[in-house]
Amino acid sequence: MLDSVTGVGPGYKGPSYDKLRVHLLDDLKRECQMLVDSYRSAWREIGCTLMADGWTDQRQRTLINFLVYFKYGKRNASMLCHLFFEVIEWIGLNNIVHVVTDNATNYIVAGRLISQKYENIYWSPCAxxxxxxxxxxxxxxxxxxxxxxxxxxxxxxxxxxxxxxxxxxxxxxxxxxxxxxxxxxxxxxxxxxxxxxxxxxxxxxxxxxxxxxxxxxxxxxxxxxxxxxxxxxx
Known part of the structure; x- marks a missing residue:
């Protein structure tokens, strides 16, 4: 967050405490809920796997992470491209010179499409x-x-x-x-x-x-x- 504020430069005015606590938080919560709802519809369509990862912290408290795994859209190269494009635009096109992915077919296709769209970005599979x-x-x-x-x-x-x-x-x-x-x-x-x-x-x-x-x-x-x-x- 501090890096983002610095990148804006002098004159930036941060949101007020009330705006952070109410409006912005509600917007982010709504955005997350929409994303979860879209995943829920996929679970009903193709099913999913429930995974649990538990450990004990330094205060001897038992903590459990529940994760839901499903393959919806994972093999779709166009969906991967859309996600990569969003992240590239968010980071800044001129700030990226290299993209590395694994060697799966869908990532290879996505990597080539990235290089075609952004001439200054070089793609390679993970060595x-x-x-x-x-x-x-x-x-x-x-x-x-x-x-x-x-x-x-x-x-x-x-x-x-x-x-x-x-x-x-x-x-x-x-x-x-x-x-x-x-x-x-x-x-x-x-x-x-x-x-x-x-x-x-x-x-x-x-x-x-x-x-x-x-x-x-x-x-x-x-x-x-x-x-x-x-x-x-x-």
Whole structure:
């Protein structure tokens, strides 16, 4: 609020106490009620999910947030554009140079429409979201998924035993784990998988941190990743 008042400049006269307490508050309440009513009509049409989030504050009071989730209009790119346009106009067209969204199809369409309407605004998908999707796709590959399953068996077995000796694994599970550990192809595949995803993990850590701007690192590291993939599969 103070930033908004400062932006107006000298000569601004704030609303009186009575106007804030009565008229403006009533207007905002009416606006919020209209928004809630529009959502209520959607709940009757498509249904909704009631969610609750509870915690205890420092004074040991139990607090619960109730949230209503529904997908009305979420997949509609035109509705997203309308919302983005309102926010852009509210912030100020000349104050925005970059818009970042996730990589869902509706947001991609909305982002492109934003760039078409406002030539000075550059849109890009969230780098963190893109990298997470890439890693998710890699993990769903049958070969990688099978490799992860074998590695998980080793990890679970070791954590569930206080001592571990490769020559005394007499149980069926122990023999299976021993066979995985003694399989040289398993370790070769682990090395290949690590070589493939380690640049992606490194880049994810860079873009997911708040230490410094990371857009330049994205392009630099993506070129390195591309070279590493070509080297592995040539």
């Amino acid at each position: 963190t979201h893109c990298l997470n999707l890439i890693l998710k796709d890699i993990s769903s590959m049958a070969h990688i998924s099978n490799l992860a399953s074998h590695a998980s068996k080793i990890t679970v077995f070791v954590y569930n035993h206080s001592y571990f000796t490769g020559h005394k694994l007499r149980s069926a599970n122990g023999r299976a784990v021993s066979a995985i550990i003694l399989d040289s192809k398993f370790w070769d595949d682990c090395f290949t998988a690590c070589k493939l995803v380690s640049p992606l993990i490194k880049l994810l850590r860079i873009v997911d941190a708040n230490d410094k701007p990371s857009l330049g690192y994205v392009y630099e590291e993506m070129l390195r990743i591309e070279d590493a993939i070509k080297e592995m599969f040539k």
